[in-house]
Amino acid sequence: MKKKSDLLSEYKKWLIKAQLHTGTKIKILRSDNGGEYVSNAFKALHDENSTTHQTTVPDTPQKNGVAARLNRVLVEMACTMMRHKDVDQDL
Secondary structure, three states: OOOOHHHHHHHHHHHHHHHHHOOOOEEEEOOOOOOOOOHHHHHHHHHHHOEEEEEOOOOOOHHHHHHHHHHHHHHHHHHHHHHHHHOOOOO
16 A cells, blocks of 8 residues: 555455455454544445444554554464465455
8 A cells, every 4th residue: 555545445455355265254353543444434334344343542552563463463374374275365
């Protein structure tokens, strides 16, 4: 992504690919309180897809490291599982 404003369209693409590849619905998105994650358009997308959006506590940057590590671990796990199943990894 070149700009934060591209997040919603990129997330929509990722969501479709992830759900197609796994055969399950994404239930929860965890993020920081960045404006790009808490916009009305993002809220509407969560309502449309019946997903829950969990955010870190405001003004606690020490928590963002935990979220970043967890995201990295989850992405690495997903890539490993996809590699094991010979799935295209353009997520």
